[in-house]
Amino acid sequence: MATGTGSTTGTPSAGGTEMAAAGMRDLTEADLAAAHGLSQAVGWAHRLEDWRFVHRLGRGFAVEHGGALVGTGMYWPFGTGFATLGLVIVSPDRQGAGIGRRLMTGLLDAIGPRTTLLNATDAGAPLYEKLGFRATGTIHQHQGADFRVPQTPLPAGARIRAATQDDLPALVALDAAAMGFARPHVLAALLDVAEGAVLEQDGRAVGFAVCRAFGRGRVVGPIVAPDADGARALVGHWMARHHGGFLRVDIPEPTGLGPWLVATGLPAIAPAITMARGAPPVPQAGARLFGLINQALG
Numbered sequence: 001m002a003t004g005t006g007s008t009t010g011t012p013s014a015g016g017t018e019m020a021a022a023g024m025r026d027l028t029e030a031d032l033a034a035a036h037g038l039s040q041a042v043g044w045a046h047r048l049e050d051w052r053f054v055h056r057l058g059r060g061f062a063v064e065h066g067g068a069l070v071g072t073g074m075y076w077p078f079g080t081g082f083a084t085l086g087l088v089i090v091s092p093d094r095q096g097a098g099i100g101r102r103l104m105t106g107l108l109d110a111i112g113p114r115t116t117l118l119n120a121t122d123a124g125a126p127l128y129e130k131l132g133f134r135a136t137g138t139i140h141q142h143q144g145a146d147f148r149v150p151q152t153p154l155p156a157g158a159r160i161r162a163a164t165q166d167d168l169p170a171l172v173a174l175d176a177a178a179m180g181f182a183r184p185h186v187l188a189a190l191l192d193v194a195e196g197a198v199l200e201q202d203g204r205a206v207g208f209a210v211c212r213a214f215g216r217g218r219v220v221g222p223i224v225a226p227d228a229d230g231a232r233a234l235v236g237h238w239m240a241r242h243h244g245g246f247l248r249v250d251i252p253e254p255t256g257l258g259p260w261l262v263a264t265g266l267p268a269i270a271p272a273i274t275m276a277r278g279a280p281p282v283p284q285a286g287a288r289l290f291g292l293i294n295q296a297l298g
Helices: 017-021 029-041 048-057 099-111 125-130 165-179 184-193 228-241 258-264
Strands: 023-026 059-065 068-078 082-090 115-120 134-144 158-162 195-201 204-214 217-225 247-252 268-277 288-291
Touching: 023 099, 029 048, 029 068, 029 082, 048 068, 048 082, 048 184, 059 099, 068 099, 082 099, 099 125, 115 125, 125 268, 134 258, 158 228, 165 184, 165 195, 165 204, 165 217, 165 288, 184 204, 195 228, 204 228, 217 228, 228 247, 228 258, 228 288, 247 258, 258 268
Parallel strands: 082 115, 217 247
Antiparallel strands: 023 059, 059 068, 068 082, 115 268, 134 247, 134 268, 158 195, 195 204, 204 217, 217 288, 247 288
16 A cells, blocks of 8 residues: 555555554654655655655654554645645555554544545555545656756746745745645745745746755656746756756646656656545646645645
């Protein structure tokens, strides 16, 4: 079972005598080294620093068995209307014992009536459907180090410049329009640990993209732009800045970026199913989401 960024970890079933001995509690900072070990065991690329970043922004549960951490799950509330859910991991040697279902039940109870969004593997989707989730789209993960820097000309009056903390209100507004809900604390946290680029048109911010260390190299996201040309220009900016390094971009379908990313040398791997429990958010006109922060935060 998997949500967020990573590989399939199996689909947990209900029941099992083991669950009687498995205790669920809050996931704390002291658990993060063990949680990182769990993500490594299922083939996920997260660093310990990546766990620390998302843990500071959200809440989660841990399941122990025999004194060892065997399951994790997290959620990130955005006001009273929305939440995202991810990093649901069950140790490979404890799958099939109902741990994943118990984590999901606890997470959904904590989230309450908020619309909940997640990105699932094919293996995890049937369980989520039973819990009230419905497929709403697909995420394609593009990544690699052998990419070329594309030519991405800008129209007259447009430029890309470095983001500063003074840009935060404009970036929050653009992100909220593209997502359909606001997440100002996430954007503020990103600007503290990442590089940002702002797409301006005639002196007005109309898009942005953030690039930060993550997993095997760097991830570009979120990517918010008025159109695909703007999104390609922002991604091309980061390709030029980090040419020769490992880059990852997670894009919702359809954005028009997929074939272009493949052509530049960033192949698609490991698609995920976007699912919602409740009424999905409705983006506003003027900004589109072309890339995720990660598959847990959206």
